[in-house]
Amino acid sequence: MDITWYLVLSALLFAVGVTGVLLRRSPLVILLCLELMLNAGNLALLSFSRSLGDQDGQVLALIVMVVAACEVVVGLGIIVAAYRRRIPLNVDDLRTLRG
Amino acid sequence: MKEVAFFIGAIGALGGAVAVIALRNAFYSVLALIVHLISLAGLFLLLQGEFIAAAQIVVYAGAVIVLYVFVAAYVGNVEEPLWEPIPGQRFIAPLLGIALFVELSVAIIGSSLASIESDGPTVELGFGSPSEIGRLLLERFLIAFEAASLLLLVAAVGAVVLAGRHRADGDAAPASGPPETT
Numbered sequence: 001m002d003i004t005w006y007l008v009l010s011a012l013l014f015a016v017g018v019t020g021v022l023l024r025r026s027p028l029v030i031l032l033c034l035e036l037m038l039n040a041g042n043l044a045l046l047s048f049s050r051s052l053g054d055q056d057g058q059v060l061a062l063i064v065m066v067v068a069a070c071e072v073v074v075g076l077g078i079i080v081a082a083y084r085r086r087i088p089l090n091v092d093d094l095r096t097l098r099g
Numbered sequence: 100m101k102e103v104a105f106f107i108g109a110i111g112a113l114g115g116a117v118a119v120i121a122l123r124n125a126f127y128s129v130l131a132l133i134v135h136l137i138s139l140a141g142l143f144l145l146l147q148g149e150f151i152a153a154a155q156i157v158v159y160a161g162a163v164i165v166l167y168v169f170v171a172a173y174v175g176n177v178e179e180p181l182w183e184p185i186p187g188q189r190f191i192a193p194l195l196g197i198a199l200f201v202e203l204s205v206a207i208i209g210s211s212l213a214s215i216e217s218d219g220p221t222v223e224l225g226f227g228s229p230s231e232i233g234r235l236l237l238e239r240f241l242i243a244f245e246a247a248s249l250l251l252l253v254a255a256v257g258a259v260v261l262a263g264r265h266r267a268d269g270d271a272a273p274a275s276g277p278p279e280t281t
Binding site: 020023052069083 | 101102105109112113116117119120125128129132135136139142143145146147148150151154155158159162163166167170171173174177179184188189191192193195196197199200203204207208212214215216217218219220221222226227231232235236239240243247250251253254255257258261262
């Protein structure tokens with residue numbers, strides 16, 4: 001099984017995530033699509049780590065996972081805060097930072 | 100055998116990803132993400148990333164998904180209006196996605212990297228095991244490890260400050276709540 005297959009799959013998953021960000025307008029789903037893209041990046045990191053026989057890529061994937069968790073926590077906090085203030089959860093309306 | 104496992108994992112991951120962006124209900128999107136993440140953990144196992152696969156299940160399919168499920172249930176289904184500020188957005192967006200995929204594939208397949216054309220070199224037994232990853236994290240990547248822990252702390256405090264704030268127009272003063280730090 002060539003490593004190329006894994007890399008092409010990772011590119012496909014990344015493209016699906018980008019399509020979701022461009023297509024959807026609910027901030028929750030956009031955060032989910034960001035997860036898709038980060039996971040595609042992780043898959044590419046692990047593929048390269050396997051193809052080089054070097055474990056550094058796996059450590060980097062772990063750090064990416066931590067950053068993704070932080071991004072989710074802050075993003076969901078913003079969504080909950082916007083919902084409590086009766087701000088419409090639509091990224092077309094959420095254009096300004098003014099609460 | 101490995102090919103069969105790869106294609107099962109790939110179909111699961113791709114199906115989950117497409118379901119995430121195609122389902123109208125945000126709650127179902129979160130559930131589709133679980134399928135995607137578990138299939139991806141299987142692919143990580145095929146790539147000899149035992150610890151990463153376990154962390155994927157525990158961190159993502161456990162903690163992060165629980166957070167998403169609670170927020171999706173709290174916010175409820177956000178209906179997306181049919182009106183589009185950019186005309187033809189639903190046709191242009193998949194087109195751009197396909198263009199990006201083609202571009203990335205050309206870059207991957209057309210690259211002259213010899214190492215990705217093979218199955219990968221044979222590695223020793225402990226490749227990607229928790230002990231190896233832990234040794235790397237605590238020796239070579241100690242700074243990154245500590246920075247990640249600091250980042251997690253800042254994110255946790257930030258989430259409390261963002262989501263736990265009392266409504267300004269509600270009660271007069273949050274006397275019972277903890278003092279807010281800005």
